Every structure is written in structure tokens, then in C-alpha cells.
Amino acid sequence: MSPGNIPQYRQLYETLRRHIVDGLYREGDLLPSENELCKLHGLTRPTVRKSLDLLAHEGFIKRHQGLGSVVHKLPKGIGILSISGTTTAIGKENLETRTIIRPGLSPWPDDFPFSLSDNEREAGCMHFTRLRLVNGKPVIYDISYIPNINLPRFSARNLNNKSLFNILRAAYRIEVKGGEQYIKAINAPDPEICRILDIKHDTPVLHLQRRIDTSRLNFYIYSILYCNTSDHSLYGIF
Amino acid sequence: MSPGNIPQYRQLYETLRRHIVDGLYREGDLLPSENELCKLHGLTRPTVRKSLDLLAHEGFIKRHQGLGSVVHKLPKGIGILSISGTTTAIGKENLETRTIIRPGLSPWPDDFPFSLSDNEREAGCMHFTRLRLVNGKPVIYDISYIPNINLPRFSARNLNNKSLFNILRAAYRIEVKGGEQYIKAINAPDPEICRILDIKHDTPVLHLQRRIDTSRLNFYIYSILYCNTSDHSLYGIF
DNA sequence: CAGTGGTCTAGACCACGGT
DNA sequence: CCGTGGTCTAGACCACTGC
Structure with a gap:
């Protein structure tokens, strides 16, 4: 059946x-x-x-x-506060994703905002960054960290215009189930990020720290995002 | 039964x-x-x-x-992104609420961020503001708008340290069911808000625009929040 | 009043984790 | 293997909305 x-x-x-x-x-x-x-x-x-x-x-x-x-009326902002990646709102046509730093192995950052298990520490992490553009303008810079556990050939995959979540589901049968996030308003932190987001040094940006749950036990994806919200608010329901 | x-x-x-x-x-x-x-x-x-x-x-x-x-581990930020008011996280002991502008009738603002029905426009709105303090420091300034429909003696009620939602439930049998919100990072907008939140003019703050659903048909509560997140992130799940 | 969603029962079979 | 949560059935009664 x-x-x-x-x-x-x-x-x-x-x-x-x-x-x-x-x-x-x-x-x-x-x-x-x-x-x-x-x-x-x-x-x-x-x-x-x-x-x-x-x-x-x-x-x-x-x-x-x-x-x-x-x-219900469909939302007008970027639905990044909910699940299913960023793509929910706005309409896919206008959304573009570029990989800035390709996936590669690196040590965990010293100032990592989440506490890591011993397993995660030992495994090391895959690190890569992506830029999300709406109508050609950079809006979100996404720095991702994934524990290097049982993900063969991950670094060879092309992330452009594909949802990371889709790749995880299709290639590794890992389902994203939700997560938690901490949100702040800060001034754009360093010149590199200002350059990538095409903003001035003192522009206020949204700073998100996320830990994303998956269907694999004790396997989390971590993500730090900087969002230029001057043209597009983030949208969420509660 | x-x-x-x-x-x-x-x-x-x-x-x-x-x-x-x-x-x-x-x-x-x-x-x-x-x-x-x-x-x-x-x-x-x-x-x-x-x-x-x-x-x-x-x-x-x-x-x-x-x-x-x-x-799950209990969150460390302010759980304002979920339902049940602000009070979820942090522990009630540290959270204090002060009414800055007491409830009173006023016209709807000209630049109101949500579209209003004819009913809501005609009814006019109750307007009041509250300040949320954590450990004695101002963190969130909350500007609320409620359509003035069937809420007898609302302005006489004391909102200090009581959840607005509890008053609505107890006095009017209105249950809060969820809502939607738009989030931005901005520089603190006007001197008045800087004074209330005790921050400098160019401090980045979180700006939230919320429409809150209730159990009463076509009855919404509107709220605009300014959050100083330099010491406390907002916390949410997704 | 009829129709709607809200709550609840008492079962069933399956997929998965730990042993 | 057993116990867990995940899915699903086929009913029941209630509270509420609109007419």
C-alpha cells in the first residue's frame, strides 16, 4: 500500500x-x-x-x-526565519545563489558560537560560504559549517543555485528537521563582508547564528548569516 | 466529562x-x-x-x-520570536515591564506598516507602549496598536508586569494564536527611542513589525518593536 | 438549523534505534 | 529482538459560524 x-x-x-x-x-x-x-x-x-x-x-x-x-496572504519578505531554506518567499525567479568559498576542510573557528560535542570536534568541519542575491543585489552572506562525518565527496558538489538541503537529502538521505537561531542587529563587522554585501562600513545588518537539526542523530549543521535588510525584511511566522 | x-x-x-x-x-x-x-x-x-x-x-x-x-537545552536568548509573549526564556525573575504610554484612543498612524480593513480603520485604535527591561536594563521598546472593537474599559487596565495576552484571555476571552513578523536591522531611528532604550544615536537595533492573530475572527493586534540586542540576542526556533 | 473545525477514542501496521 | 516514535483508519461528540 x-x-x-x-x-x-x-x-x-x-x-x-x-x-x-x-x-x-x-x-x-x-x-x-x-x-x-x-x-x-x-x-x-x-x-x-x-x-x-x-x-x-x-x-x-x-x-x-x-x-x-x-x-492567507503570501508574505512579502524573505522567508529565511522558517524552514526550507531561503527560497520560500519572493519567488524563485529573483533569487540567486553564488558560492564564494568552495567546500573544504578546515578547523573549527576558535570563537564558534555553539558548543560542540567531542565527536564534532574530532571530525573537523567542512566550511563554505554562499551569497544570496535578490534581483542581482547581494542580500545574505551565509557562512556554513558542517561536521565532517560520513559525507563522502561532499566538497566536489556544486552548490550554485541548488539548495544545500536538497543535496543532503538526495545524496546522503539527511532530512533537515528544524533548528534554533540567535538574532542580533550589528554594524557590518569587517571590510570583507562589507565588500561582499556591497555596503558601507557602518551599515546595520542582521546577524544570525543557527544550529540546524537533521534526521541523523546528533548531526547538526551550523550557519552564520549576515543580512542586509535595507531593501528586504526577513519574514517569519510564530 | x-x-x-x-x-x-x-x-x-x-x-x-x-x-x-x-x-x-x-x-x-x-x-x-x-x-x-x-x-x-x-x-x-x-x-x-x-x-x-x-x-x-x-x-x-x-x-x-x-x-x-x-x-532540549533551554535557550539563552529572549524568546520573543515565538509565541507566549516575551516571557518564555531568560527566567521571569530578570524580566520587568513598564508602561511608558498608557492605553488611549488615537488615530491609526499614517505610515502604518500593515494594510487595515475598513472595519479596523473606522473603529480607531487603542495605542500604548511598554518597555521591557532585563536585569534593570532596557532592551525592548514595544509600541502596540489594537483596534478599538468591543474592548470595554481596556484603557483602565494596568499592564505592568502582566502579559497583555493574559488580560485579553481573562477579560475578553480572546486567545492569541500566532502571527507574522517582518524583521530588519536599522540604526536607532529617533532621539526619543534612543533615550528610552538608553543607547547612542547610531546604535544598530532590531526592528520588528508584527501582526498577531487571535481567536476572534478578523481581530488582529499590531506591534512594532525596537530591540537593543547588544547584550541579549533574540532567540527563535524554526 | 446544517456545516465547519476542535477534540478524542481504540485500535492497526510500519521504520528505526539500541541491545 | 523489543520498544520507540511515525503513519493511518473509522468512527464519535462537541463548539462555533453563518444562515
Whole structure:
């Protein structure tokens, strides 16, 4: 009975999500009722509800008892505060990713903002940086650190315009599950980063430190981001 | 059979949550298994799982198939990016709230960052501001706007050291359900805010624009925040 | 009132981790 | 191998919205 290992609630979620972002449902529209979705897709209500839970959790719909599931306005900022990488909002067309420093082995930085396990320390880390551009303008500089554990040939892979998360899933069957982040406002720290982001020395930027959970036990991805938010706010739901 | 209108999954969630923040379970500990929790509390597994979904969603636990529910390290920043007000992290002892501008009616600002419905425009808005201090130092300046719809005697209420959300629930039976936010880094905008946050003119601060959903249909709370993050990062999960 | 989402039960089978 | 969480079924009753 297994339809290819992807759970049914996930499939329904993807379908509805695509319909929303493609504009088939518009802001304020009602989704079909839960019972209708059950009949349409041959599922039971708990399964359908799980799909809707996901959509509501990510801000695509809002549910009202007695009324239905209302489609939410799509956000206008960069959806980096949620999961699924940066790509959620804005529309992929405008988003570009360039690798600045290609993946390579390096020691962990001395001032690393997260505490590391002994395993992680011993393994050393893969280090690489990427620049995200919106409409050709640099917006986010992303410095990534990945423990060098069981990732054969990782450094040979091309990260341009591909989601790091997709590579991890396809090549190593590692699913990203969420994470935690610390956010600050700072003045652009060093001349190198100012040059990369094309900003002046005293420009305020967002500074994010993230630890990203994966489906592999005790395997985390670390990321430090500098964001020029003068033209694009970051967007999140809570 | 109704135990006072609070759902059972919510009660179990609150219980487990309290046990975690009180230190009864510590970082890395395993929670009782789902089946054990069923027996302990006389619930079925879907109900227990809903409690654990909530805990996982808010970052208190992380679940691993085949292993169990692992208690997560408690965050060190200010948990303002999630729900439940600002109070989640840091420990209540250090957090203080002062009302700067008491609630009063005022017109909506001209440059309001969210689009307002006709209903909201006509109703006018309650406006007030609060300052959040950590260890006696100002950290967050919160400017709130609430549509003046069916909120009798709101301006008479004292907001000091009480959660706005608690007042809404207790006095008006309005539950806060989530929301969306736009985040930027800016230089402290005007002398008034610099004075209130006790910072210099060119200090970078976090700027948050939030629209908060409630259980009342088409009733939103709006909030603009300025955060001095030089000593305390904001913390969030995703 | 009918229809909606919110809560809950009592089972089932599967994939995965640790032993 | 056993116990864990992940998925799913087929029902039930309730609270709320709109008419």
C-alpha cells in the first residue's frame, strides 16, 4: 500500500501548498472542508487534518471553527526565519545563489558560537560560504559549517543555485528537521563582508547564528548569516 | 466529562512543559515513552502525541524514532520570536515591564506598516507602549496598536508586569494564536527611542513589525518593536 | 438549523534505534 | 529482538459560524 515512502499527509500538503502559491486559491478563499478533502483524496480526517496543520503552521492558511480554512496572504519578505531554506518567499525567479568559498576542510573557528560535542570536534568541519542575491543585489552572506562525518565527496558538489538541503537529502538521505537561531542587529563587522554585501562600513545588518537539526542523530549543521535588510525584511511566522 | 474546557492534550503539554523548565527533566533526558504517558494520564496515543507535537514545535523536546523524546537545552536568548509573549526564556525573575504610554484612543498612524480593513480603520485604535527591561536594563521598546472593537474599559487596565495576552484571555476571552513578523536591522531611528532604550544615536537595533492573530475572527493586534540586542540576542526556533 | 473545525477514542501496521 | 516514535483508519461528540 505504500505510495513510495512519502506519507499521504505530506503529499496532500504539497498539493494544497502548490495550489496556494500558484494562485489557484487566493487570499481569503476557503479551502475545501476537511470532509470534502477526505472524499476527494480518499483519506480519513486525522490524515487530512495533519496536512492542514502543516499548512497552518507555515502560515499558508488560518483555520476558523465553524467557518473553514482561509487562505492567507503570501508574505512579502524573505522567508529565511522558517524552514526550507531561503527560497520560500519572493519567488524563485529573483533569487540567486553564488558560492564564494568552495567546500573544504578546515578547523573549527576558535570563537564558534555553539558548543560542540567531542565527536564534532574530532571530525573537523567542512566550511563554505554562499551569497544570496535578490534581483542581482547581494542580500545574505551565509557562512556554513558542517561536521565532517560520513559525507563522502561532499566538497566536489556544486552548490550554485541548488539548495544545500536538497543535496543532503538526495545524496546522503539527511532530512533537515528544524533548528534554533540567535538574532542580533550589528554594524557590518569587517571590510570583507562589507565588500561582499556591497555596503558601507557602518551599515546595520542582521546577524544570525543557527544550529540546524537533521534526521541523523546528533548531526547538526551550523550557519552564520549576515543580512542586509535595507531593501528586504526577513519574514517569519510564530 | 469536560474537565473545565481546557483540552486534555493542552493540560498534558502544560504539565510536561513545567517539568522541563523547572528542571525535573534535564537536557538530554528522555521523556516517558508515548505509551507510558498514555497509561500515566489515561489518554490515548493521538492525544498524547498532540501534546508532544506542541512541545517539539516550541523547541522543548526533540523526537527520534526508535529512541524517544529527548529534552532540549533551554535557550539563552529572549524568546520573543515565538509565541507566549516575551516571557518564555531568560527566567521571569530578570524580566520587568513598564508602561511608558498608557492605553488611549488615537488615530491609526499614517505610515502604518500593515494594510487595515475598513472595519479596523473606522473603529480607531487603542495605542500604548511598554518597555521591557532585563536585569534593570532596557532592551525592548514595544509600541502596540489594537483596534478599538468591543474592548470595554481596556484603557483602565494596568499592564505592568502582566502579559497583555493574559488580560485579553481573562477579560475578553480572546486567545492569541500566532502571527507574522517582518524583521530588519536599522540604526536607532529617533532621539526619543534612543533615550528610552538608553543607547547612542547610531546604535544598530532590531526592528520588528508584527501582526498577531487571535481567536476572534478578523481581530488582529499590531506591534512594532525596537530591540537593543547588544547584550541579549533574540532567540527563535524554526 | 446544517456545516465547519476542535477534540478524542481504540485500535492497526510500519521504520528505526539500541541491545 | 523489543520498544520507540511515525503513519493511518473509522468512527464519535462537541463548539462555533453563518444562515
